[in-house]
Amino acid sequence: MAEQIIEFDIPEKISTNTIYSGVHWSKRQRHKDLYIKSFFVIARQITAISECDLEFDFYFKSKPLDCDNCSYMTKLLIDCLRHYGKIKDDTPNYIHSVKISSQKGSKNKVLIKILG
DSSP states (O other), X not given: OOEEXXXXXXXXXOOHHHHHTTOOHHHHHHHHHHHHHXXXXXXXXXXXXXXXXXXXXXXXXXXXXXXXXXXXXXXXXXXXXXXXXXXXXXXXXXXEEEEEEEEEXXXXXXXXXXXX
């Protein structure tokens, strides 16, 4: 099984609680556009893969989010992988599992592990 590890600086820390409380669709679109634009730089480092397991290890400079509150950012990142053609789709046929961790770090970033 090949493994790719990519470090991505989080452009905006967004808790799933923010979205869960009912954010307008235009704000969610702004989040998606921000992440896709920011992801462009590292997308070139990633080899496309047909199917995989994904791990997202989040690090936060202050107040780490609960793991489940990183799920919205995880979704944005998976959409980035799909947008740039690194995965074909985000269905169970292509992504078998997703693991999320969260901890304190020196800056807001995520290590994305693509195991395929």
